[in-house]
Amino acid sequence: MPGVSFMNRRNQNRKAVAAVEFAIVAPVLLLLTFACIDYGRALGIRSIVCNAARSGAAYGASHKYTEFSKADWEQAVQNAVLDEFAALPVTETGPTEYALSVTENASGFHRVRIDVGYRFNAIVPWPGLPSELDIRHHVEFNQFR
Structure with missing residues (x-):
């Protein structure tokens, strides 16, 4: 056959x-x-960085401080930022950049600014692209309380 x-x-x-x-x-x-x-992963971490900056600035804007309580207030604002970074996966660390600044405008109101940064490391070193990416976000709020 x-x-x-x-x-x-x-x-x-x-x-x-x-x-x-x-x-x-x-x-x-x-x-x-x-x-x-x-x-x-990069988009998820960017979302966490943006939320952390917003959360810290919102806490700082909604809680007034005096000269005596400023250090405790700054620590509470930083804790609000770090609480948002708790959403990161276990393998990741906290923010690589954190800055808090308070300025007073002409009308006497305080303006709270939070800068948060995170260094993202890619799993694969892509040719032609950086293997590390700095993700930064800043938020400014006027104190309202």
């Missing part, structure tokens, strides 16, 4: 072609997977 051996050879050739196609496509799929993971 010469027709049967021809069909077996044809199926074997198809299996070999599928293996070669997978060998070509698999690295591209892995590259896309890791790119999506890195991009998602």
